[in-house]
Amino acid sequence: MLRVAVPNKGSLSEAATSILSEAGYRQRRTTKDLSLTDPDNGVEFYYLRPRDIAVYVGEGTLDVGISGRDLVLDSHADADTILELGFGGSTFRFAGRPGVAQSVKDLQGKRIATSFAGILGDHLAENGVEASVIKLDGAVESAVQLGVADVIADVVETGTTLRQAGLEVFGDVILKSEAVLIRRHGVEQPAGLEQLVRRLEGVLVARNYVMMDYDIRAEAVEAANAVAPGLESPTVSPLHREGWVAVRVMVLRADAQRIMDQLWEVGARAILTTDIHACRI
Numbered sequence: 001m002l003r004v005a006v007p008n009k010g011s012l013s014e015a016a017t018s019i020l021s022e023a024g025y026r027q028r029r030t031t032k033d034l035s036l037t038d039p040d041n042g043v044e045f046y047y048l049r050p051r052d053i054a055v056y057v058g059e060g061t062l063d064v065g066i067s068g069r070d071l072v073l074d075s076h077a078d079a080d081t082i083l084e085l086g087f088g089g090s091t092f093r094f095a096g097r098p099g100v101a102q103s104v105k106d107l108q109g110k111r112i113a114t115s116f117a118g119i120l121g122d123h124l125a126e127n128g129v130e131a132s133v134i135k136l137d138g139a140v141e142s143a144v145q146l147g148v149a150d151v152i153a154d155v156v157e158t159g160t161t162l163r164q165a166g167l168e169v170f171g172d173v174i175l176k177s178e179a180v181l182i183r184r185h186g187v188e189q190p191a192g193l194e195q196l197v198r199r200l201e202g203v204l205v206a207r208n209y210v211m212m213d214y215d216i217r218a219e220a221v222e223a224a225n226a227v228a229p230g231l232e233s234p235t236v237s238p239l240h241r242e243g244w245v246a247v248r249v250m251v252l253r254a255d256a257q258r259i260m261d262q263l264w265e266v267g268a269r270a271i272l273t274t275d276i277h278a279c280r281i
């Protein structure tokens, strides 16, 4: 059986369970369950902290897992990203009281609080900066006010927590993160992984794309294809009405309205978009 690690708590937990359910896998009913077997799909799920998932997968104890890119890099786990999952997006950034520093270069000799000592240490070393790293478990934003650190390096999503603590980001984004599916580096592909990846890719496509149908005069099809070329090639079918065809094409959900406008401009009519429920590309 394929052994899959799933975040049990925190920001990634709910979205990880939803994407697996959408991909047709059984998921645990209560948050107290530590593991769950899905015999029909040949998969065992283990519910663990996402920081620990990087370690289990890196050690080869579990075949694959869902974690955050930042957590994987922070733990220096021997794991590769197989698939970016499109949720749990965040940035990892420096922040401090207004004016305290402009960039990482200003941090020589400073005290920096963080829960990501691995990423911070790597970043300081890359920039040739020596600073003292104060390792905290959470609520890092309070470290400045409470006087244990001069600045912090922390996960920033909306920036609300920073603002509440009277802090501002400074310097470049250290890392952009999102939830990722990981497996141990350099081992043979475990049985069942290909199916899991294909199913998850199917969910991502169904989430990110819509199906667009329209009617157009045959001579305008090329112009319409230039606007919406589809993933491979649009399906063009004859219509009963002479000189007209029906076209079916997948487009990015985020671009759908703009593409409908442009298709209309080149002569498309009866333009419809529909959700894709599930797919294999």
Ligand SMILES: Nc1ncnc2c1ncn2[C@@H]1O[C@H](COP(=O)(O)OP(=O)(O)OP(=O)(O)O)[C@@H](O)[C@H]1O
Binding pocket: 007, 009, 010, 011, 012, 050, 051, 067, 068, 069, 070, 071, 088, 089, 090, 138, 155, 156, 157, 158, 177, 178
């Ligand atoms: N707003 C957010 N806050 C924290 N982590 C976030 C946020 N958005 C996305 N993430 C990502 O979630 C992962 C952290 O998950 P984890 O469960 O360890 O912490 P958490 O969500 O802060 O949970 P906890 O409540 O235990 O602090 C990281 O990959 C991080 O980048």
Ligand SMILES: O=P(O)(O)OC[C@H]1O[C@H](OP(=O)(O)OP(=O)(O)O)[C@H](O)[C@@H]1O
Binding pocket: 137, 138, 139, 140, 141, 154, 155, 156, 157, 158, 159, 160, 161, 162
């Ligand atoms: O930019 P924002 O949208 O405010 O989100 C970022 C904050 O959310 C997380 O904290 P969490 O609530 O997980 O608490 P923690 O610091 O104790 O982990 C993270 O550590 C930041 O503090």
Ligand SMILES: [Mg+2]
Binding pocket: 138
């Ligand atoms: Mg947290």
